[in-house]
Amino acid sequence: MSQPSLLITTEQLAAMLGDPNLRLYDCTTHNEPVPPGSDVPYRAVPGDKTFGAGHIPGADFLDLQGEFSDTSAGQFFMMPGVAQLEAAFGRHGLDASRTIVLYSIGTMMWSTRFWWMLRSLGIEAQVLDGGFDKWKAEGRPIETGAPKGYPATSFKAAPRAGFFVDKNTVMARIGDPATAIVNALGPQFHRGLEPSRYGRPGRIPGSVNVPAATLVNADKTLTSLADAEAKFASQGITRDKDVICYCGGGISATIDLLLLTQLGYDKLTLYDASMGEWARDPALPIETD
Structure with missing residues (x-):
């Protein structure tokens, strides 16, 4: 049995903008090249600058490497402990009772990464099919500037094994x-x-x-x-x-x-x-x- 509800279209999201039940997050990271011989494969740069230059109205920004990864693990993007994730998602107002939509710029893989992480915590989210690129190409509304965020929550995960x-x-x-x-x-x-x-x-x-x-x-x-x-x-x-x-x-x-x-x-x-x-x-x- 398929589960097409994991994705949301730009048309569906456009109809939801302004809904107080919506929690919308830009998940973008940019992997920038490093000089030959470097001991790291790339430089992980948060997408806050591209967010500021343009984002879907009402969205908040999530910094994957900065807030949602185990930075002591010796490499990028490692899944951190539950307590760190509960605190970080709580700061960003994530609420399992709301409609959670994730998107990213350039490639959907940043939003699908957050989708997998949330799923492992017992939280279902949807990913914007085509991301910000499709949204922008269709001439849909765009905001600029820093994220306004959502009211903080006391986010409690229900971790699922095996992810x-x-x-x-x-x-x-x-x-x-x-x-x-x-x-x-x-x-x-x-x-x-x-x-x-x-x-x-x-x-x-x-x-x-x-x-x-x-x-x-x-x-x-x-x-x-x-x-x-x-x-x-x-x-x-x-x-x-x-x-x-x-x-x-x-x-x-x-x-x-x-x-x-x-x-x-x-x-x-x-x-x-x-x-x-x-x-x-x-x-x-x-x-x-």
């Missing part, structure tokens, strides 16, 4: 016929044909490739469920398998996870550290073509 796994779990599932390990990076990186900014080129052994970029249309919306189903099926991903998704930093893989969830797959998890950890650890096996 994130570590390298040890992934290592233990390599070669398991009941598990599909899915790489959301591009095919050239999956095959190890190009240098990787994360470390050693290549993939987790035995993993299959469904690049997040192939699941997105030219207008930044997600592909149809029929097309997504065909792409996953072509890689041997079936509903009876445990599916572990990964990418470079646990962000773009959440596009795969959202579509798999819409398609009714329910044994899904994210290798949070992804290639940012795996490619740098010489004790972990890696595979190339």
